[in-house]
Amino acid sequence: MIRLDHITKTFTDGRRTVHAVKDVSLEVRDGEIFGIIGFSGAGKSTLVRCINLLERPTAGKVFLDDTELTALDDAALRKVRQGMGMIFQHFNLMPSRTVFENVDLPLKRTGMPKDQRREKIMELLEMVGLSDKSQAYPSELSGGQKQRVAIARALSCDPKVLLCDEATSALDPQTTQQILKLLKELNAKLKISIVVITHQMSVVKAICDRAAVMEQGRVTECGSVYDLFADPRDESTRHFLEMASNVGSFLETFDVPGSLADLHDGTHIWFLVYTGESTGEALMSRIYQLFKVEANILYGDIDYIKGRPLGKLAVNLRGDPADVEKAVQYIKDQGVKTEMLK
Amino acid sequence: MTDFINTIMPNFEPLKGEFWECFVQTLIMIGVSGTIAWFLGVALGVTLVLTRKTGITPHPLIFTCCDRSIDVIRSVPFIILMVLLIPLSRLIVGTGSGLAGSFVALVFGTVPFFARQIEQVLSDLDPGLVEAAQAMGFSPREIVFSVYLKESIPAITRVTMITFVSFVGITAIAGAIGAGGLGDFAIRYGYQMGYRDMIWLTVAVILIMISIFQFFGNLLIKKTTH
Structure with a gap:
């Protein structure tokens, strides 16, 4: 056209x-x-x-x-x-x-x-x-x-x-x-x-x-x-999406000293992007049942784009380091995009 | 009534015929030169807006020529401009003096000032309107008539009224080259003969003329502003 x-x-x-x-x-x-x-x-x-x-x-x-x-x-x-x-x-x-x-x-x-x-x-x-x-x-x-x-x-x-x-x-x-x-x-x-x-x-x-x-x-x-939205490949696209959504303001808190003070030493913040059927909360309760890994949700957002859900979660995973590793692997296996933020 | 007029204007009765003649001369100057100057001024103003760098049909040469000519003509005082233009007037209307001889000078004395004001008015128009018209596939000609001019009617009327006042002013000066008119009448009888009542009469008539013009102008502005 x-x-x-x-x-x-x-x-x-x-x-x-x-x-x-x-x-x-x-x-x-x-x-x-x-x-x-x-x-x-x-x-x-x-x-x-x-x-x-x-x-x-x-x-x-x-x-x-x-x-x-x-x-x-x-x-x-x-x-x-x-x-x-x-x-x-x-x-x-x-x-x-x-x-x-x-x-x-x-x-x-x-x-x-x-x-x-x-x-x-x-x-x-x-x-x-x-x-x-x-x-x-x-x-x-x-x-x-x-x-x-x-x-x-x-x-x-x-x-x-x-x-x-x-x-x-x-x-x-x-x-x-x-x-x-x-x-x-x-x-x-x-x-x-x-x-x-x-x-x-x-x-x-x-x-x-x-x-x-x-x-x-x-x-x-x-x-x-x-x-x-689900999978921006380009750095600047990602940057734009972050700036224009709530994720931006969440990520900014990283730079503010003391804002994430209750983070336990040695634990990490993971950013999860899940699409379609998998839902975040069920996932979090399952990793607790399976691996005894506790998830503290710091940020959560679900978008509906053309009727399809797109979820974003930032979680602080707490537990035995080996268990956390298994939990993260499990999350990845469910088709969720996983990234360690901190 | 006649008694009353004779009491307040003792010099009116013998000069009645001449006053009327001068009044008609002023009306002719306004009617002929004013109309020509209005169209030329609008055309020149439109040309400036179209051919400038940001215009819809940029043309640096035409723009610069028009722009400079306006500045040059505007800087010559009208009374000198009149004398300067006598040869040109002879060429165009066949004479450099009298009523007919004033037309060229009056047009030259008004167009540059009016064109600048039209240019200003058209520049003030929201450029988005022109862009919208371009997006609809309007030609430059259509944009001039149905956007620039049509959408600026109230503002054009306003600057026409402003120009009219100063135009009436220079028609009075044109009396100096024998164009006659109310200015000439006021100089001859009011100044040289010292008839104060004739000065007052001239002032009153000019004021009424301008007021009538402004009344209709304001009416038009009111009707076309939404």
């Missing part, structure tokens, strides 16, 4: 050059929700703008299906852009136009007759749940409603792709959930591919099928969201 082929984008401002995107290649498949996640300044927004060429890449090619967008002239490119909707962090609705007129904006140019447009617009507003607001101005709407209007506007020309640039970052958690739910529904109903740019881990977890992690202009890891 969308293929980015060795995309590089460099900004030059006087003597300063900024490498916003460095040699990124990825593919967004038909009908999937693809996430691009990373800290601010990682180059995500530049990368998504390279998809519809709001930013022309310094090097590399962009393909939509079999069309090489980077080879098109401006007029042809504008035509292609009509088939790619885009929504933004700050909605970017035209303040002097009503909700109806905003959604009409891209439609008007298609030459569709007026009554047909009206029908289409009301249909779109119905779909995003705002049919009663068609005559309101953007300033009269809440953030969530504005983003719904923006979504209706982006969908008005029946695009095959919807690009979302930090679309939920200016919204409160509850509204974010509603917008994500809407995006997911639209993805299922219209079979539209969605590219989601975000720094919010929860967004990727909630709706993405696959995701890429970006850091300093590079894609450090790309794959199914579950694998990304």
